[in-house]
Amino acid sequence: VDIKENSDAEMNLLFELLKKMIYIAMVEDEISKHYDQDRRKFYSSIHLYSGQEAIAVGVCNNLKPNDIIFSNHRNHGHYLAKGGNLETMILELYGSVAGCCRGKGGSMHLCDMKAGVAPSSGIVAGNVSIATGYALANKIKGNKNLVCVFLGDGATEEGSVYESICYAKVRNIPILYVVENNLYAIHTPLKVREPFRYVSEKFSSIIQTMVVDGNNVEEINQVAAEAVRDIGVRGGPYMLECITYRMRAHHGTGNGIDDARTQEEWDIWSKRDPINLTREKLIQHNKGYITKIEDFKSHLSVYLQGVFKFAENSLLPSEEELLTDI
Ligand SMILES: Cc1ncc(C[n+]2csc(CCOP(=O)(O)OP(=O)(O)O)c2C)c(N)n1
Numbered sequence: 001v002d003i004k005e006n007s008d009a010e011m012n013l014l015f016e017l018l019k020k021m022i023y024i025a026m027v028e029d030e031i032s033k034h035y036d037q038d039r040r041k042f043y044s045s046i047h048l049y050s051g052q053e054a055i056a057v058g059v060c061n062n063l064k065p066n067d068i069i070f071s072n073h074r075n076h077g078h079y080l081a082k083g084g085n086l087e088t089m090i091l092e093l094y095g096s097v098a099g100c101c102r103g104k105g106g107s108m109h110l111c112d113m114k115a116g117v118a119p120s121s122g123i124v125a126g127n128v129s130i131a132t133g134y135a136l137a138n139k140i141k142g143n144k145n146l147v148c149v150f151l152g153d154g155a156t157e158e159g160s161v162y163e164s165i166c167y168a169k170v171r172n173i174p175i176l177y178v179v180e181n182n183l184y185a186i187h188t189p190l191k192v193r194e195p196f197r198y199v200s201e202k203f204s205s206i207i208q209t210m211v212v213d214g215n216n217v218e219e220i221n222q223v224a225a226e227a228v229r230d231i232g233v234r235g236g237p238y239m240l241e242c243i244t245y246r247m248r249a250h251h252g253t254g255n256g257i258d259d260a261r262t263q264e265e266w267d268i269w270s271k272r273d274p275i276n277l278t279r280e281k282l283i284q285h286n287k288g289y290i291t292k293i294e295d296f297k298s299h300l301s302v303y304l305q306g307v308f309k310f311a312e313n314s315l316l317p318s319e320e321e322l323l324t325d326i
């Protein structure tokens, strides 16, 4: 028995991580429910994070408030894990003038600079070079703020990612590249796109890379801590590749089972759901966690009902407002 692994302090930390994962999952479920009820109320397409929660939570647990994240089209989980404001996020999804982009961005363009969430972009890999430049600016200014950018396996195939990574190496730029390898870019499986098992192999001769189980929040938390420490010591870039699976369709709702993603594959990954795995580990340690988890979920559910109700009845931008800040 690994005493350290089963200590109460370790388990309390795990419980905190679990709560954040449940928070993200419940927000995504609620969005999905409302989207199915009336998608005309949403002014953009949605790309849900369900199944990948451990990555945002494990990584962001190692970031300070002044550290900044750059996200992509699948940004809800990143935004929430970094502490982005839930109300302004949901208002944004409903196109409200009180949303984080005053209703002009929608789901793919969330931002909350107070929480260290830079404006997200739906241009695949577009965030990588911007984040690298931001990290270079931090280095030149001499502050110790870290930049972390999330990108998908598909995004690693964009030329600008090679350019950014080479440049980050040459200039020794302090940046954490977090690759969420969910094995697909829309409907195209990784195995028909690349000869590599891990997409970070393409970069391992250039920068420090590490592959981790993207459904194990404890492991991600530990490896992200090492990566952040390593960037602090060397000053230079680091790539963390997390192997995972999205439990929903590429965009919109549903489970995303199609010609490429079979029911069998989905079932295998569903048994490896990061939230269930963490929940089981906690309960095995102490049955008291069953009620703690249920209490957390029921309080959160009440809060979420209020947030969505408020957002559904919120004001859209006026014609005049629509033409500002664009
Ligand atoms: C430059 C650009 N090319 C294509 C698209 C269309 N597109 C949107 S998401 C996506 C796949 C992204 O796959 P991946 O990076 O693996 O992220 P995932 O959706 O799996 O999280 C594509 C091709 C786009 N938005 N931007």
Ligand SMILES: [Mg+2]
Binding pocket: 152, 153, 154, 180, 181, 182, 183, 184, 185, 186
């Ligand atoms: Mg992908």
